[in-house]
Amino acid sequence: MQAPESQSLPHRDWIVSVSPHVKSNETVAKIMWTVVACLMPPLFLSVFIFGVQTLIITAVSVISCVAVEYVSQKALKRPVSIMDGSAVLTGVLMAFVIPPGVSIFLPVLGAVMAIYIAKHLFGGLGFNIFNPALMGRAFLLATFPVAMTSAWLAPVDGFAIFSYFASGVDAVSTATPLAVMKEQGMAKFVEMFGSGTSLYTSFFLGWRPGCIGETSGLLLVLGGAFLIYKKYITYHIPVSVLGSIAVFTWIFGGEGWFGGDPILAVVTGGAILGAFFMATDYVTGPSTKTGQVVYGIGIGALTVIIRLKGGYPEGICYAILLMNPLSSVIDGFFKPKRFAGPVGGAK
Amino acid sequence: MKSLLTFLKGGVHPPEAKGQTASLPIERMPVPKELEIILGQHIGAPCTPTVNKRDEVVEGAMIGEVKKGLGVPLHAPVSGKIKDIGTSAHPMRVSAPSITITVDHEAAPVQYDKTDWTTMSAQELLAKVQEGGIVGIGGAGFPTHVKLSPPKDAKIDQLLLNGAECEPYITADHRQMLEHADEVVEGARIIMKILGVSECKIGIESNKPDAIDVMGKAAAAVSGAGCNIVVQPLEVKYPQGSEKQLIQAITGRKVPAMALPSAVGVVVQNVATASAIYDAVVYGKPLYEKVVTISGKGINKPANLLVKVGTKVSDIVDYLGGVKPELAKIIMGGPMMGFAVSSLDIPITKTTSSILFLTEDEIDATPHSDCIRCGWCLDACPMGLEPKEIAIHVEANKAEDTAQFGVFDCFECGSCAYICPAKRPLVQFVRLAKMKAKR
Numbered sequence: 001m002q003a004p005e006s007q008s009l010p011h012r013d014w015i016v017s018v019s020p021h022v023k024s025n026e027t028v029a030k031i032m033w034t035v036v037a038c039l040m041p042p043l044f045l046s047v048f049i050f051g052v053q054t055l056i057i058t059a060v061s062v063i064s065c066v067a068v069e070y071v072s073q074k075a076l077k078r079p080v081s082i083m084d085g086s087a088v089l090t091g092v093l094m095a096f097v098i099p100p101g102v103s104i105f106l107p108v109l110g111a112v113m114a115i116y117i118a119k120h121l122f123g124g125l126g127f128n129i130f131n132p133a134l135m136g137r138a139f140l141l142a143t144f145p146v147a148m149t150s151a152w153l154a155p156v157d158g159f160a161i162f163s164y165f166a167s168g169v170d171a172v173s174t175a176t177p178l179a180v181m182k183e184q185g186m187a188k189f190v191e192m193f194g195s196g197t198s199l200y201t202s203f204f205l206g207w208r209p210g211c212i213g214e215t216s217g218l219l220l221v222l223g224g225a226f227l228i229y230k231k232y233i234t235y236h237i238p239v240s241v242l243g244s245i246a247v248f249t250w251i252f253g254g255e256g257w258f259g260g261d262p263i264l265a266v267v268t269g270g271a272i273l274g275a276f277f278m279a280t281d282y283v284t285g286p287s288t289k290t291g292q293v294v295y296g297i298g299i300g301a302l303t304v305i306i307r308l309k310g311g312y313p314e315g316i317c318y319a320i321l322l323m324n325p326l327s328s329v330i331d332g333f334f335k336p337k338r339f340a341g342p343v344g345g346a347k
Numbered sequence: 348m349k350s351l352l353t354f355l356k357g358g359v360h361p362p363e364a365k366g367q368t369a370s371l372p373i374e375r376m377p378v379p380k381e382l383e384i385i386l387g388q389h390i391g392a393p394c395t396p397t398v399n400k401r402d403e404v405v406e407g408a409m410i411g412e413v414k415k416g417l418g419v420p421l422h423a424p425v426s427g428k429i430k431d432i433g434t435s436a437h438p439m440r441v442s443a444p445s446i447t448i449t450v451d452h453e454a455a456p457v458q459y460d461k462t463d464w465t466t467m468s469a470q471e472l473l474a475k476v477q478e479g480g481i482v483g484i485g486g487a488g489f490p491t492h493v494k495l496s497p498p499k500d501a502k503i504d505q506l507l508l509n510g511a512e513c514e515p516y517i518t519a520d521h522r523q524m525l526e527h528a529d530e531v532v533e534g535a536r537i538i539m540k541i542l543g544v545s546e547c548k549i550g551i552e553s554n555k556p557d558a559i560d561v562m563g564k565a566a567a568a569v570s571g572a573g574c575n576i577v578v579q580p581l582e583v584k585y586p587q588g589s590e591k592q593l594i595q596a597i598t599g600r601k602v603p604a605m606a607l608p609s610a611v612g613v614v615v616q617n618v619a620t621a622s623a624i625y626d627a628v629v630y631g632k633p634l635y636e637k638v639v640t641i642s643g644k645g646i647n648k649p650a651n652l653l654v655k656v657g658t659k660v661s662d663i664v665d666y667l668g669g670v671k672p673e674l675a676k677i678i679m680g681g682p683m684m685g686f687a688v689s690s691l692d693i694p695i696t697k698t699t700s701s702i703l704f705l706t707e708d709e710i711d712a713t714p715h716s717d718c719i720r721c722g723w724c725l726d727a728c729p730m731g732l733e734p735k736e737i738a739i740h741v742e743a744n745k746a747e748d749t750a751q752f753g754v755f756d757c758f759e760c761g762s763c764a765y766i767c768p769a770k771r772p773l774v775q776f777v778r779l780a781k782m783k784a785k786r
Contacts, residue, residue, distance in 0.1 A: 015676040015712055016687040018775040020761030021703075022361055022515065023711035026768045028719055081716070126717035126769075287722025287735065338731040338753060339356065339591065340601040343610060 032085030038223030062091030064111030072120040093133035096213020101151030110136035178313035214270040224276030236292040241275035244300025274316035290334040353582035354592035357729035382657030383435040383694040389482040391417030406457040424635035424655035426454035438686040459630035479627025485617035488698040497609035505546035510618040511588035514681025524558040528565035534621030586760040645674030645704030661691035673706040724763035734763035738776035746783035
C-alpha cells in the first residue's frame with residue numbers, strides 16, 4: 001500500500017539533478033564583463049590622447065560584433081548569447097588593435113571575420129581555435145594594408161593635465177614608434193621620441209601614436225592586475241610573454257649581442273595589451289600553468305622574430321595567432337600532476 | 348593552536364552554511380508509526396531477511412544477515428511487528444528491497460548493560476563490531492570490520508579519525524564530537540586495540556573550534572603510555588574529509604591510485620563511526636540510530652536529529668513542522684556529493700548524514716554552456732585530473748577514451764563542477780564516462 005502523502009507538504013515537483021547542488025557565483029558572463037570593464041580606463045585615456053574618433057571606432061566595433069553574433073547564432077540555429085559579454089569583449093579588443101584614424105567601415109568588416117568566421121564557423125565560444133579579435137585585425141591588415149599601417153593619429157597636445165607626462169613628446173608624428181625604429185632606424189627614433197627614462201615614462205603612460213588600446217601600458221597593467229587579483233587570469237602568461245620579449249630583444253635587438261633595449265620593447269607596440277588581454281584568452285590558450293609559460297615564451301619569441309626580421313613593425317598579433325593552434329598540443333605535453341600514481345609507481 | 352594542515356592540491360571553498368544547525372543540540376525524534384529498513388545499507392551484498400511477515404521483533408534483534416560476501420547484519424531499530432518484506436524508495440537505486448516494521452509504542456525500552464571492553468581480545472572486539480552492524484557512517488558505508496582487518500602485509504602505524512565534516516550545512520559529526528567526545532575517544536581506543544596501534548590523530552576543520560577544544564580535552568584525558576590520541580586542527584577546505592586528502596593533510600602520505608589507506612600504514616574512521624563502535628562494543632547496542640542534520644532554508648525547523656534507521660523523510664518533515672513554499676530541491680547527504688530526491692517516502696539508512704531542504708536562492712539551476720577551457724577545474728581537482736577533457740570527450744561520444752584523463756581516480760567530490768563558470772555538470776559527465784571508459 002502506498003504511504004499517504006505527508007499533510008504538511010504542498011504538492012509540487014522538486015528539482016532533481018546530479019551533485020554538486022551548490023555552485024560558485026562565477027559565470028562566463030561575469031568574467032567577460034569584468035574584462036570589458038578593465039579595458040574601459042585605457043579606452044577613455046585613448047579618447048584624451050587621440051580624440052573622440054577612438055570612441056566612435058570602438059563603438060562601431062562593439063555594435064558590429066554583437067550584431068554579427070546575433071545574426072550568426074540565428075542563422076546557425078544556435079541559442080543567442082549576446083548578453084554573455086563575449087562579443088562585446090571581442091569588439092573592444094578588435095578596436096584596441098586597429099589604428100584610430102581608419103574608416104568606420106573597417107571594424108564592421110573585421111567583426112564579420114572575427115565573430116562569424118573565426119568564432120561561429122568554428123563552433124562558437126569555446127570551440128574557436130584562433131583569437132577572434134586578432135583574426136579580425138589580421139584580416140583587416142591583409143585587406144586594408146595601407147590604412148591599417150598608416151592611419152595613425154598624433155597625440156593631441158593641449159590638455160594641461162597631461163603636458164607634464166608628455167614632456168618627452170613634443171614632435172607630432174604619424175608613424176608608430178616601432179615603425180620608425182624598423183624603417184628609419186634607431187637614430188631617427190631617438191630624434192623623434194627622445195630617449196632614456198622620460199621616453200619610457202611617456203610611452204608607458206600612453207603618450208605616443210599607436211593603436212587605440214595599446215597606448216597606455218600603465219592602465220593596461222592595472223586592468224590586468226585586477227584580473228589577476230580576481231583570479232580570472234594568472235600571472236603565468238603575461239609574465240612569460242613580456243619577460244621573453246624583453247629577454248629576446250635584449251639579446252638580439254641591438255647592434256651586436258645583448259645590445260637591445262628590453263624596456264622599450266615591452267612598452268612599445270601592443271606587447272602589454274597582448275600579454276594581459278589577448279594571450280590570456282581562455283579558449284585559445286593552454287589550461288595548465290606550465291603549458292601557459294611555454295605558450296607565453298613562444299609568443300614572446302615569435303613577437304621578437306617578427307619585429308626584428310619580419311615585414312611588420314609589430315609582431316604580437318601574429319605571434320599569438322601562430323601559437324593559438326598549438327595550445328592543445330602544449331596542454332597534451334604538460335598534463336596536471338596526479339595526486340598519486342598507482343602502486344608500484346607505473347604510469 | 349597548532350598550525351592548520353591541509354591537502355596540497357586543488358579544493359574549493361563553498362559557503363559553509365552550518366550556522367542554521369551548528370548550535371542546536373542533538374534532539375531525539377519520537378519514533379514514527381512504522382519504519383522501512385532497506386536491506387542493502389552498505390557497500391557489498393544486501394542482507395537477507397531472517398524474519399518473516401507478521402513476526403514480532405524486539406529492539407536490537409537481528410532481522411537480516413549477509414550469508415555470503417561482504418556485509419554486516421541488520422537489526423530492528425524498534426520493537427514491533429514485521430508488516431511487510433517488500434521494497435522502498437531509494438535515492439540512488441530508485442527502489443530497493445526492505446523490511447517494514449509496524450512500531451509497538453507500548454513495548455518496554457530495551458536496556459543495554461555496560462561491559463568492560465579492556466579485557467576483550469582484538470578478535471573479540473572485531474567480532475563485536477561486525478555483530479553490531481557497523482558500517483562507515485561518513486558516507487560510503489563500507490563494512491567497518493573489513494576496514495579494521497587490513498591485509499597481513501600492511502604495517503598499520505596509526506589511526507586517523509575523520510572529524511573534518513567538510514560538506515556545507517552538515518553539523519551531525521560536529522554535534523556528536525561536542526556532546527559525545529568521551530564516547531568518540533573511547534571508540535578510538537577500541538579501534539586502536541583492534542589494529543594494535545598506539546597513535547591516533549583526530550582531524551577537525553578549524554571552523555569547529557569548540558569541537559577541537561572538547562575533543563582535545565577528552566583525548567588528553569585518556570592519552571598516556573602506549574596510547575597517544577591528539578586532535579589535529581585542519582584548514583577549512585573542501586574536500587578535506589575525503590579519505591586520501593585527509594591522510595595527506597595529517598600525515599603527508601599519499602595513498603596510491605586504486606589503493607587503500609592501509610597501503611600507507613593508516614586506517615581512517617569517521618568520528619561518528621567511532622562512537623557507534625563504542626556503543627556496539629561497550630553496550631552491545633547495534634547500529635540502528637543515526638544523527639542526521641536537517642537543514643536548509645526550505646524546512647521550517649532545522650535540527651540535528653537522532654532518528655531510527657528506517658524513518659522516512661516525510662515523518663521527519665512532519666515532525667519539524669513541514670517545509671516552506673520556496674522549497675526547490677531536497678538532498679539526501681551534503682550539497683556537494685548528496686543525491687537529489689523527488690519523493691519524501693525515502694527511508695534514511697545507516698549512512699544518511701543529512702537531509703537538506705534548499706530554496707531557489709541556495710541552489711544553482713543555471714543552464715550550462717560550452718566549455719571555455721578556462722582550466723579552473725584543473726586547479727580545483729584535488730586528484731590532479733582533467734575534468735574538462737573528460738566532459739568534452741563524453742560530449743563528443745568518446746567516453747571510452749577518458750581513462751587517460753583519470754576518470755577512474757575521480758571520487759566525484761564535485762569541486763570541478765562547483766567552480767565551473769560555464770556551470771557544466773562535470774560530475775554527471777564523469778559518471779557517464781565511468782560507465783563506458785576502458786580501464
